[in-house]
Amino acid sequence: MGTLSIGLFSALVGSMNYDFALKLAEAAAAKGHKVNLWFSSNAAGSPLKGQKHLKDYSHGETPLRKLIEKGVEVCTCEACSLARGVNKTNSIEGVQWSAMHWYLAKIHGSDRVLHIGGE
Amino acid sequence: MGTLSIGLFSALVGSMNYDFALKLAEAAAAKGHKVNLWFSSNAAGSPLKGQKHLKDYSHGETPLRKLIEKGVEVCTCEACSLARGVNKTNSIEGVQWSAMHWYLAKIHGSDRVLHIGGE
Amino acid sequence: MKLGVFLSEYRTDTSILQRLSPEKLGIILVGNGVYHAAIKEKGQSSQILNLKADFYALKEDLETRGLNVSNLDSRVKPVTYADVVDLIFNEYEKLMWI
Amino acid sequence: MKLGVFLSEYRTDTSILQRLSPEKLGIILVGNGVYHAAIKEKGQSSQILNLKADFYALKEDLETRGLNVSNLDSRVKPVTYADVVDLIFNEYEKLMWI
Amino acid sequence: MAEVKLAFIVSKPPYKSEVPKLGATHAMAYQTVEILLEEGDTVTPTLCYVGDGVLNCIKGQKAMDIYGITSTETHLKNCLLVDLDVYVCKEDLEKFGISENQIVDAEDMGAEKKIQVVPFEMIKKVVEGAKHILYF
Amino acid sequence: MAEVKLAFIVSKPPYKSEVPKLGATHAMAYQTVEILLEEGDTVTPTLCYVGDGVLNCIKGQKAMDIYGITSTETHLKNCLLVDLDVYVCKEDLEKFGISENQIVDAEDMGAEKKIQVVPFEMIKKVVEGAKHILYF
Numbered sequence: 001m002g003t004l005s006i007g008l009f010s011a012l013v014g015s016m017n018y019d020f021a022l023k024l025a026e027a028a029a030a031k032g033h034k035v036n037l038w039f040s041s042n043a044a045g046s047p048l049k050g051q052k053h054l055k056d057y058s059h060g061e062t063p064l065r066k067l068i069e070k071g072v073e074v075c076t077c078e079a080c081s082l083a084r085g086v087n088k089t090n091s092i093e094g095v096q097w098s099a100m101h102w103y104l105a106k107i108h109g110s111d112r113v114l115h116i117g118g119e
Numbered sequence: 120m121g122t123l124s125i126g127l128f129s130a131l132v133g134s135m136n137y138d139f140a141l142k143l144a145e146a147a148a149a150k151g152h153k154v155n156l157w158f159s160s161n162a163a164g165s166p167l168k169g170q171k172h173l174k175d176y177s178h179g180e181t182p183l184r185k186l187i188e189k190g191v192e193v194c195t196c197e198a199c200s201l202a203r204g205v206n207k208t209n210s211i212e213g214v215q216w217s218a219m220h221w222y223l224a225k226i227h228g229s230d231r232v233l234h235i236g237g238e
Numbered sequence: 239m240k241l242g243v244f245l246s247e248y249r250t251d252t253s254i255l256q257r258l259s260p261e262k263l264g265i266i267l268v269g270n271g272v273y274h275a276a277i278k279e280k281g282q283s284s285q286i287l288n289l290k291a292d293f294y295a296l297k298e299d300l301e302t303r304g305l306n307v308s309n310l311d312s313r314v315k316p317v318t319y320a321d322v323v324d325l326i327f328n329e330y331e332k333l334m335w336i
Numbered sequence: 337m338k339l340g341v342f343l344s345e346y347r348t349d350t351s352i353l354q355r356l357s358p359e360k361l362g363i364i365l366v367g368n369g370v371y372h373a374a375i376k377e378k379g380q381s382s383q384i385l386n387l388k389a390d391f392y393a394l395k396e397d398l399e400t401r402g403l404n405v406s407n408l409d410s411r412v413k414p415v416t417y418a419d420v421v422d423l424i425f426n427e428y429e430k431l432m433w434i
Numbered sequence: 435m436a437e438v439k440l441a442f443i444v445s446k447p448p449y450k451s452e453v454p455k456l457g458a459t460h461a462m463a464y465q466t467v468e469i470l471l472e473e474g475d476t477v478t479p480t481l482c483y484v485g486d487g488v489l490n491c492i493k494g495q496k497a498m499d500i501y502g503i504t505s506t507e508t509h510l511k512n513c514l515l516v517d518l519d520v521y522v523c524k525e526d527l528e529k530f531g532i533s534e535n536q537i538v539d540a541e542d543m544g545a546e547k548k549i550q551v552v553p554f555e556m557i558k559k560v561v562e563g564a565k566h567i568l569y570f
Numbered sequence: 571m572a573e574v575k576l577a578f579i580v581s582k583p584p585y586k587s588e589v590p591k592l593g594a595t596h597a598m599a600y601q602t603v604e605i606l607l608e609e610g611d612t613v614t615p616t617l618c619y620v621g622d623g624v625l626n627c628i629k630g631q632k633a634m635d636i637y638g639i640t641s642t643e644t645h646l647k648n649c650l651l652v653d654l655d656v657y658v659c660k661e662d663l664e665k666f667g668i669s670e671n672q673i674v675d676a677e678d679m680g681a682e683k684k685i686q687v688v689p690f691e692m693i694k695k696v697v698e699g700a701k702h703i704l705y706f
Contacts, residue, residue, distance in 0.1 A: 002425050011161050014238050014452045019501050027417040041588045042130050045164050048204035056504045057202035083176035085167035100599035104613045105606035108574045112424050113702040116433045117589045119133050119238035121327050133588045138637050146319040160452045175640045219463035223477045224470035227438045231326050232566040235335045236453045239562050257554055270586040278667050298636045304628035334569045337698050346447055355690055368450040376531050396500045402492035432705045
């Protein structure tokens with residue numbers, strides 16, 4: 001089994017890159033791979049908790065919590081989140097907070113890296 | 120003097136469409152025009168309060184509060200905001216909450232409409 | 239129809255402008271749209287400038303990118319945010335952001 | 337170099353792929369990238385399909401758009417998310433999302 | 435008492451951006467706008483699909499089954515149900531080889547209204563006749 | 571003990587997307603990554619500007635004066651100050667008619683390192699020699 005690090009830079013709603021990344025993480029974890037997920041750029045707005053699940057919009061909170069339960073490590077870029085008004089107190093529990101070096105360190109230990117650019 | 124309605128669909132940070140819209144609203148208001156500002160799509164994540172002003176990122180909260188003080192009407196698409204975890208309790212005071220018909224009603228009374236699409 | 243168009247991208251499909259062919263067309267280059275006014279490729283100016291239109295480029299967005307008025311194609315007039323407000327209210331009836 | 341490329345846009349600059357010309361190239365069409373596999377323009381298939389590469393299209397993203405496997409160009413193989421995981425780990429060493 | 439006509443022009447393909455979906459949902463809001471307007475005032479949007487935007491109109495979209503998200507098809511059906519005029523550009527459909535029977539309809543929901551396949555010239559008239567343009 | 575080489579490829583022009591800026595700031599983070607790695611492990615990014623991405627490298631950017639935002643130029647200078655290898659594609663610069671003296675440098679901050687103008691062939695070698703690619 002291998003390790004996959006996904007860097008996600010797209011917003012929760014819009015391009016559906018976010019939906020893609022979560023589904024890919026789920027599929028990789030289901031096959032026994034270790035998955036790391038890094039949020040930067042507009043994805044760093046997505047750890048905000050209390051997202052209302054409306055069918056017209058992509059939804060992140062529920063699948064993200066499930067991925068974390070399954071052992072996927074999720075970390076957000078602290079500065080990117082703070083600039084958007086998301087902080088440790090209003091964010092989804094279990095999401096890690098760190099600087100960009102977290103992503104580089106995870107990449108160091110990864111067999112594969114899928115860096116998904118944003119808007 | 121006229122009325123300008125701006126529809127803004129871009130995220131707070133990223134394309135700088137947000138910075139553009141706020142500066143244009145400021146310039147129009149300074150000339151005595153009435154300005155309405157509608158947030159939908161990723162702009163609907165931007166009324167979240169407590170944005171940390173870091174120099175590396177576009178900042179919305181301070182200029183938005185100033186525009187509201189100057190009489191610019193700002194309204195966010197309720198469903199679009201709720202889906203992103205932004206609600207009436209964690210959002211910037213003075214931002215109105217309504218459905219998409221708010222924008223159409225403002226357009227009805229406008230001399231000019233600049234509809235700025237998003238990502 | 240007097241149409242004022244905001245072009246904020248460098249690479250984007252602008253064919254709708256030819257298709258609409260308004261009697262009066264103004265193109266206001268903002269954001270990365272300013273590259274159309276100030277950058278050549280293989281010595282050629284942007285095709286956009288061949289449209290029958292009045293061209294404006296937002297000075298603030300030129301300077302943000304390390305460009306300035308001296309780089310401007312002669313067909314393009316530099317404007318400020320305040321000028322853009324006047325263009326909106328005085329020169330064009332309808333606006334489009336593409 | 338064994339390079340797996342995710343193409344998620346229908347209109348985007350893909351010239352980097354020709355410039356890198358890896359020994360082994362796989363193009364995994366996801367998001368709006370699937371239109372390259374299932375839509376023709378003026379009867380012509382997407383130029384992307386002329387690259388020397390193995391092509392895959394994410395079935396889930398085809399179906400989301402009202403397309404399905406019967407629309408696929410014969411050069412393109414439908415894949416699921418689970419298949420994509422295997423492509424990532426077994427077929428390619430480096431990945432790029434363009 | 436005034437009617438304001440609006441041209442909603444959708445030029446982007448679906449799902450890779452939220453914008454084309456929001457073209458439909460914002461147009462639909464014309465239905466409830468009267469609560470915010472003076473007696474007799476109305477807003478009349480015409481929703482037009484051009485360029486790559488015509489790809490929004492392909493029927494059979496499985497976005498709900500696969501991603502749990504309301505499909506653009508469903509939004510379009512809702513537009514027809516509230517009696518919006520929805521136009522799709524004939525020339526652009528032909529360019530993509532999309533036939534009329536591949537286009538979304540809302541017959542199953544009992545709508546009489548259909549998406550109308552029209553030449554671009556007609557969409558140009560909509561733009562010319564509108565007070566404002568919303569380009570998605 | 572292992573060095574992992576990374577190819578950071580920036581292909582988008584500045585400011586219309588946050589992505590090109592984040593290419594520089596993520597590359598810069600190599601400087602502090604050792605606190606999270608085992609003794610002797612290192613990450614070595616090479617930051618390469620290609621295509622429209624070369625427009626990031628034009629000097630004299632007034633983003634701070636005008637928009638109150640750190641310019642991409644400043645981020646690039648910081649990359650040079652922390653001794654990152656920064657390459658810009660010669661062919662693409664030439665296509666845009668951008669000369670070497672229009673390119674960002676960090677001489678005023680005392681950096682010896684310069685952005686290196688290199689043929690695409692060199693950037694291809696960076697990609698081939700890297701374990702992973704990050705395309706911005």
